[in-house]
Amino acid sequence: MATSPLLQVENLEVQFKTQDGVVKAVNDVSFHVDRGETLGIVGESGSGKSVTAMSLMRLIPNPPGQITGGKVMFDGENLLDYSDDEMRHVRGNRIAMIFQDPMTSLNPVLTIGRQITESLELHLKLTQKEARNRAVELLNMVGIPSADRRLDDYPHQFSGGMRQRVMIAMGLSCNPELLIADEPTTALDVTIQAQILELIQRLQHELGTAVIIITHDLGVVAGMADRVQVMYAGRIVEEGPTNEIFAQPRMPYTIGLLRSIPRLDEEQGRKLNPIRGLPPDLINLPQICPFSPRCDYFVAGKCDATVPPLRQVGVDHRAACLFDISIDTPIPGAEVPV
Amino acid sequence: MATQTLTVEQASEQRSEGQWQIVVRRFLHHRMAMLSLLVLVLFFFSSLLAPWIAPFPRDEPDVRAQFLAPMTENPQTGNLHLLGTDNIGRDLFTRVLYSARISLILALAVATLSSLIGIVLGLLAGYFLGWIDIAVTRFLEFVSTFPLLTILLILNSVLLQNPDLIPIPPWFIGIIQGATGVPDSESKKLALVGLALAVLSWTGTARLMRGMVLSVRELAYIESSRALGASSLRIIARHVLPNALPPLIVDYTLAINGVLVLEAVLSFLGYGVQDPTPTWGNILAIAESNMLNHPWMPLVPGIPLVIAALAVNFVGGGIRDAPDPRMVMGGKGARQ
Numbered sequence: 001m002a003t004s005p006l007l008q009v010e011n012l013e014v015q016f017k018t019q020d021g022v023v024k025a026v027n028d029v030s031f032h033v034d035r036g037e038t039l040g041i042v043g044e045s046g047s048g049k050s051v052t053a054m055s056l057m058r059l060i061p062n063p064p065g066q067i068t069g070g071k072v073m074f075d076g077e078n079l080l081d082y083s084d085d086e087m088r089h090v091r092g093n094r095i096a097m098i099f100q101d102p103m104t105s106l107n108p109v110l111t112i113g114r115q116i117t118e119s120l121e122l123h124l125k126l127t128q129k130e131a132r133n134r135a136v137e138l139l140n141m142v143g144i145p146s147a148d149r150r151l152d153d154y155p156h157q158f159s160g161g162m163r164q165r166v167m168i169a170m171g172l173s174c175n176p177e178l179l180i181a182d183e184p185t186t187a188l189d190v191t192i193q194a195q196i197l198e199l200i201q202r203l204q205h206e207l208g209t210a211v212i213i214i215t216h217d218l219g220v221v222a223g224m225a226d227r228v229q230v231m232y233a234g235r236i237v238e239e240g241p242t243n244e245i246f247a248q249p250r251m252p253y254t255i256g257l258l259r260s261i262p263r264l265d266e267e268q269g270r271k272l273n274p275i276r277g278l279p280p281d282l283i284n285l286p287q288i289c290p291f292s293p294r295c296d297y298f299v300a301g302k303c304d305a306t307v308p309p310l311r312q313v314g315v316d317h318r319a320a321c322l323f324d325i326s327i328d329t330p331i332p333g334a335e336v337p338v
Numbered sequence: 339m340a341t342q343t344l345t346v347e348q349a350s351e352q353r354s355e356g357q358w359q360i361v362v363r364r365f366l367h368h369r370m371a372m373l374s375l376l377v378l379v380l381f382f383f384s385s386l387l388a389p390w391i392a393p394f395p396r397d398e399p400d401v402r403a404q405f406l407a408p409m410t411e412n413p414q415t416g417n418l419h420l421l422g423t424d425n426i427g428r429d430l431f432t433r434v435l436y437s438a439r440i441s442l443i444l445a446l447a448v449a450t451l452s453s454l455i456g457i458v459l460g461l462l463a464g465y466f467l468g469w470i471d472i473a474v475t476r477f478l479e480f481v482s483t484f485p486l487l488t489i490l491l492i493l494n495s496v497l498l499q500n501p502d503l504i505p506i507p508p509w510f511i512g513i514i515q516g517a518t519g520v521p522d523s524e525s526k527k528l529a530l531v532g533l534a535l536a537v538l539s540w541t542g543t544a545r546l547m548r549g550m551v552l553s554v555r556e557l558a559y560i561e562s563s564r565a566l567g568a569s570s571l572r573i574i575a576r577h578v579l580p581n582a583l584p585p586l587i588v589d590y591t592l593a594i595n596g597v598l599v600l601e602a603v604l605s606f607l608g609y610g611v612q613d614p615t616p617t618w619g620n621i622l623a624i625a626e627s628n629m630l631n632h633p634w635m636p637l638v639p640g641i642p643l644v645i646a647a648l649a650v651n652f653v654g655g656g657i658r659d660a661p662d663p664r665m666v667m668g669g670k671g672a673r674q
Contacts, residue, residue, distance in 0.1 A: 057565055063468070092566035099565075104558040109580045118576070119566040170566065 004076060005032035006177055006210050007056070012070035014048075014055050014234075017063065021283040025051045027234040029070070033178065038204065038211045040225030040242065042218060042257075046279055048234035049214045053180045056212075057097055058087050075177070093123040096171035100183040102163035106155035112139075113151030116170050123174045138169040142199060161192035165199065172203060179204075180212045185220060197224055218261060222246060227316075230254050233280050233290035236310065240317030248326055250319035253291045255327050289322070296331045297323065364660040371656020374649035378442070381646060385439035389519075392432040393420070397614045400427035405632050421638045424624055430638050437616035438642065440518045444528065444601060444617065445650075447517070448535045449593035456540035457586060460547025464582075465555055465574055474544070482541040486534075490609040493534055504530050524615045531604075531611050535597060546589055550582035557581075584661065591654025598647050618643040 014026035026048045033039045041049045054060050055067050058079060072079040079090065091097075099105045106115060116138060117131035126134060132151065139147035142165040155163060164184060171179055181200060185193040197220060204211050213224055221228050222242060229239035230253065238251035249255045256275040277294035289295070292303040302322055310318040365371060384391070394417075403412045406423040408430075420431040463474035497504050504526050514532070515525040554560065555578060563577055598618075604610035605619035606626060613620055618639040625635035 059561065059565060088567045088569060090567070091564070092568075097562070097565040099558055099562050101558055105562045107559040107563070107577050107581065110576065115563075118563065118568065118572075122567055122572075167562070170562075 006035045006037075006075060007033040008071075008073040009052075009056070010071040010073065012052065012055060012072065013068045014051050014060060014065060015068050016065045018283075023282045024285055025065075025234050025282060026055065027285070029231075029234070029236055031229055031236060031239065033210050033212060035177070035210055036204070036208045037227065038201075038213060038225045040221035040228040041212060041214045041231060042216060042221050042228060043231035044216055044279060046282070047231040049231050050182055051234075052231070053097070053182050053212065053214055056180065057091055057095060058082075059091075059097075089123065092119040092171075092176070093174045094176055095178045095180065096174070096176040097180045097182065098164070098167050098171045098184045101187045102160055102167050103187065105167055106158075106163055108155055111152050111154055112158070112166055116151070116166070116173060119170060119173050134173070135169075138173055139166070141172075141203070142166070142169045144169075160188055161195065164188060164192075164196050168196070168199060168203070172207065172209070175207060176209060178210045178212065180214070182214045183216070184213070185217070186215070193220075200224070218246075218257060230257070233285065234282060235290060235307075235320065237291065237321075238319040239310070240314065240319075244314055244317045248314065248317075250313045250317070250324070250326060251291075251321045252295045252297050252325055254319075255325070256294075256296070258327065289320075297325050297329065299323070361661045365656050368656035368659060370652045371659075374652035374656075377645060377649045378653070381438045381642065382442055385435055385437075385442075386519075388432070388435045388439065392429075392435050393417070394429040394432045396428075396432055396436050396616065398428060403427040405628065405635075407632070407634060408638070422634065424621070424635070425628055430621070430635075433616040433621055434618070434639055434642060436519075437618050437621060437639065438646075440520060440528070440611070440615065441598060441601065441617045441619065441643070442646065443517045444532055444611070445594045445597040447514075448532050448539070448597045449590060451532075451536035452540040453543050453586065453590045453593055455536070456543025456545075457547050459540070460544040460549075461551055461574065461579065461582070463544070464548040464551025465570070465578060471548075474548075478541050478544050481538065484538055486538050487604075487607065487609060489538065490531070490534060490604060493530060494609055494612075497530060506530065506533070520615055527612055528615060531601075535600065539593070539596075543586065543589055543593070547582065547586060550585060551578055554578050554581045588654055588658045591650055591657060595647050595650045595654070598643065598650065602643060618646075 009032070010030050012026055012029040013024075016023040016025055029048070029052055031039070041052065043049045051060065051065075056072055056074075056079070058067070060067060067080060070080075074090070074095065079087065082090065106112070113132060113135055116135040117126075117128070120126045120131040120134055121128070124131075124134075135151055136147045139150060144150055144162060144165055150158075155166075158166065164187075168184075179200075184200065185196050188196060200211065200213075201224060203209070211224075213220065215221060225242050227240065228242050228245045229236050230245070230251065231237065232253050238245065238249065238254045245254060246258070249258055253275070256273070259273040260275060262272060275294055280290050280293065286304075287307055288304040289306075289308050292298050295303065298304075299322075308320045308322045310320045313319045313324070388396075400412065400414075400423070402414050403419070403423050404425055404427045406412065406419050406427075408420065408422040409418070410422065411418050412423075419429050421434060422430050424430055424433070459474050459478070463471040506526060506529050511522065511525050511529055514520075514529045515522060518525065518528060520528060560573060560577055563573055568576075601610050601617060602619035602622055605617065605623040608623070610619050610623070611617045613624070621639035622636055622643065625632075625639065629636055
């Protein structure tokens with residue numbers, strides 16, 4: 001296997017010009033995805049995870065958005081240097097994307113068949129008949145019964161879970177090397193969620209596709225991802241292997257996230273600790289640790305002096321915190337629970 | 339009654355109707371719309387046959403038979419005038435018969451042309467935004483401030499007096515001539531009035547289209563198809579246009595209606611299609627000036643005009659109702 005990663009993002013910067021000022025949605029984000037690997041990106045709303053994904057596909061609406069810096073190296077070539085025409089051949093063909101809301105991601109006036117065959121005709125130059133056969137194959141693959149007949153149905157005749165399956169079939173239709181799933185299960189109920197995730201995983205193993213899964217649901221990431229990166233205020237604040245992140249989170253934000261969800265393996269009677277405060281305003285980001293105003297471990301004079309860089313805290317594990325804090329570090333000033 | 343049970347196989351054998359079939363079926367079961375469509379078709383085809391079925395030549399005056407009331411005979415020749423004669427003794431039945439084709443074609447052509455201009459400009463503005471949007475919107479505001487009457491007045495005084503000055507290509511005149519069946523010199527003037535109306539009346543449609551496109555372009559499936567690598571042209575043609583179009587179809591039928599009535603209003607003021615080309619509008623205008631002495635006269639072109647306008651409206655209503663699942667419609671089709 002090639003040693004260079006499939007996708008290498010370097011110092012990505014994305015900004016949106018609004019009436020109130022320039023929103024710095026993604027700041028100095030670098031990461032990589034290897035072939036066949038699953039990367040989870042977690043973070044709360046507005047942390048820049050979706051914008052990061054959209055900018056990989058160059059789908060940021062411009063204006064108001066603009067990629068102001070960095071590189072997106074895909075298979076050794078910088079996608080940001082591509083012309084619009086070249087980029088269209090990458091989209092759907094080599095990098096595909098699944099969106100959050102399957103209820104609105106399909107065109108209501110076209111049959112499912114027409115929509116699946118669209119990218120086949122675009123990229124693989126199949127004839128209508130070949131494309132239709134391939135579409136039947138794809139629907140079978142994502143587990144839609146009597147696929148041949150369902151091709152002539154309209155989106156409203158499908159349930160939410162079925163539509164997300166169709167979206168996955170559309171995403172995988174050209175055997176992309178990278179699949180970006182932007183909150184693929186957020187709009188679905190829990191049982192369907194599990195089925196969809198299982199489906200993505202199965203297809204990933206069968207097809208060897210690399211997957212970036214974007215979510216705010218830590219449970220999804222825990223079950224799916226090989227590696228996780230946590231985003232906050234447009235920055236990556238912690239990254240590492242999934243097991244490491246869950247067992248030994250080293251960034252207070254990640255620790256806060258984990259403390260705020262219930263776990264099966266914890267002692268009874270533990271209270272859930274929400275993270276206090278609100279995410280920072282991305283228009284006026286001071287050069288301090290973005291999480292410091294909400295941090296339990298805040299140290300005056302240190303945390304509000306610089307933006308902490310990502311530093312190595314374990315094997316393949318990096319966190320953007322100046323201090324060695326772990327989930328066992330007592331919160332200063334808080335009463336030690338009896 | 340015996341309960342019918344279907345096995346799974348049987349049930350899956352029954353192809354469910356496609357969206358389009360449902361809409362067509364519902365439209366065909368819309369009684370008022372179908373009746374109205376029938377009326378319009380009848381008007382149009384009887385008018386097509388006018389050269390053969392009309393009792394008199396279209397423009398033949400007879401000064402000895404002015405203002406004959408309906409169903410009276412010409413005292414000189416003994417000919418029966420079904421709907422009477424006008425101020426210079428032309429047979430009104432003949433003229434109303436000929437004018438149905440001209441009025442309907444004019445309304446259809448003007449509405450089609452102005453809707454096309456409006457849809458294309460609205461689509462471009464709403465989809466591409468940026469400077470295209472600014473240019474289209476400003477142009478639209480500029481055009482909508484044009485006073486229609488003044489422009490028609492100028493056209494009337496300058497061009498209609500010298501039809502040879504009219505800068506309209508011969509093929510276009512040919513189309514007009516073929517569609518309306520009027521002589522060459524008249525079709526030039528007709529084309530001019532039609533073009534003036536179309537060029538000045540697309541602004542509402544463009545605004546509506548732009549608004550629709552603005553809302554449709556933000557929908558998830560547009561983004562999703564862009565993520566699949568579709569080009570702008572493809573996205574516009576396959577995703578934006580079909581989803582933005584439904585209100586425009588209703589707008590179009592209302593526009594046909596609007597032109598029918600507008601032409602009558604303009605004729606009343608003397609700026610519409612000019613005599614001797616007969617339209618319901620200008621027959622009505624002639625009738626209007628003689629109304630005090632011959633009160634039956636406005637009814638002759640007025641009744642078909644109102645019927646046609648209503649019919650177009652009902653057809654538009656049918657088209658609007660057919661795709662709307664909340665509408666309960668009469669007839670068998672509604673109960674399924």
